[in-house]
Amino acid sequence: MKQRVPRLLxxxxxxxxxxxxxxxxxxxxxxxxxxxxxxxxxxxYEAALAGEPRWNGVAILSKVGLEDVVTGVAGAPGFPHPEARAVAATCAGVRIHSLYVPNGRTPGSDHYQYKLAWLAALRDVVAGGPEATMLCGDMNIAPTDADVFDPAAYEGHTHVTKPERAALAALTDLGLRDVIRDRWPSERVFTYWDYRAGMFHQDLGMRIDLVLASAPVAGRVAAAWVDRHARKGTGPSDHAPVIVDLDEAPDGDIGPVVPPPSAPRARKGRVTLPQSK
Structure with a gap:
């Protein structure tokens, strides 16, 4: 956050x-x-915070109220101690969860098992209601192969494995809708691009930042898009903001790829992830 203040404000x-x-x-x-x-x-803005020095940390900023603030996920494991990865509050009648799901690091590792157990605990919390709910954040899971630039490049890595996707599907099976994919069912939509190897400028990314909404909220969506422009310039995050408008869309339904990629998409099989080199 210290580095991003000149971008956030x-x-x-x-x-x-x-x-x-x-x-x-x-x-x-x-x-x-x-x-x-x-x-x-x-x-x-009021702020609901769940932070820790140097690592993790989540927040909800709201102009429309913060009620019943809860930090953490009941029943979730730690690694080995509880981490600051979740905060929830009711804002204008909608229960909003800001989530930073564990990365998982390496499939089959202790941290990977921690990720799956953490997601199972989150599902139990969300299953308890209320009816109007939104899960927002860095889920560290690409829901389908369409949500990565090249599925072959991610073989053997986290974020795309069947158990992770099953854990995410267990959340959507509660009746939550992936509102970006609902609005852009077949378009190329990413929210994260590695800093290395010019991944952003080649549009070699992943969609791992999601907004999942229950039916009463999803039915109010007027626009849903990725603010890709916020990933450009000096000192950006490696993630782009996901914007969802309920009831009204003051900026219009701008779309997930604005401005367009700086370079054409590479052919499949030509790119190796920076962390694999």
């Missing part, structure tokens, strides 16, 4: 979101407030 001013879910803040709650409390208050 202008983005808030430009897009004027009512609710913002942040992941990987890497700050204690006190440090977050010291860094951003005044700036957020001046813009009309």
């Amino acid at each position: 202008p983005w808030l001013d430009q897009r004027q979101p009512d609710v913002v879910c942040l992941q990987e803040t890497k700050l204690s709650d006190d440090a977050f407030r010291d860094l951003l409390g005044d700036e957020l208050a001046a813009r009309g």
Whole structure:
């Protein structure tokens, strides 16, 4: 978060979101407030925080109220201790979860098993209601092969394995809708591009930042898109914001690939992930 303040504040001013879910803040709650409390208050935001120094950390910023704030996921394991990966609050009648799902690191590893157990605990929490719910955040899972630039490049890596996708499907089986994919069922849509090897400029990415909404909320979606422009420029995150408008769409339904990729898509089989080299 310390590095992203010069990007976050202008983005808030430009897009004027009512609710913002942040992941990987890497700050204690006190440090977050010291860094951003005044700036957020001046813009009309309250903040619900679940942070820890140096690692993880999530937040919800809201202009429309924060009620019944809960940090963590009941019943979730730690690694070995509980990590700051979830915060939930009710904002204008919608239960919103800001989530930073464990990465999993290597299939079959202890951290991978931790990821699956954490997701199972999250499912139990979401199954308990309420009816109007949104899960927002870095899920560290690409739902299908269509959500990565080349499935062959990800063989042997996390984010695409059958158990991870099954754990994600267990959430959507509760009646949650993947609102970006609902709106753009066949388009090339990514939210994350590795910093290395010019992945962003070649549009070699993944869609791992999701918004899952229950039927009463999904039925209100007026626009759903990826703010790819926020990934450009100086000092960006390696993730682009996902924007969902309920009831009204002040920016219009801009679309998931704005502006267009800086370079044409590479042919399948030509690209190796940077971490594989």
